[in-house]
Amino acid sequence: MKMAVIGDMDFVIGFMLAGIVDIYEVKSDEEIVKAVQDVLRRKDIGVVAIKPEFLKKLPVALKREIEERVEPIFIALGVTGGVEEIRERIRKAIGVDLWK
DSSP states (O other): OEEEEEEOHHHHHHHHHTTOOEEEEOOSHHHHHHHHHHHHHOSSEEEEEEOHHHHHTSOHHHHHHHHHOSSSEEEEOSOSSHHHHHHHHHHHHHSOOTTO
């Protein structure tokens, strides 16, 4: 089984560099829906990495279909709080603000 990735360029670039070839770079809500529908039709995809914000933009029926399916498994990856949240997590973990 293959892995697919759905996201904007900032999200997919790391996966591209890691050699993942089934990349869906999307820029609109309509493209997100089309990418998810395409992945659901494919029989060779077992895992889908997607931005959490993109899952929230899907129609209810499509979300339900994703939740009820065994394959592919959708995994929402990414930090939703951005740079400030990452900064705060690092500061709490090591006790130093690396940005100062």
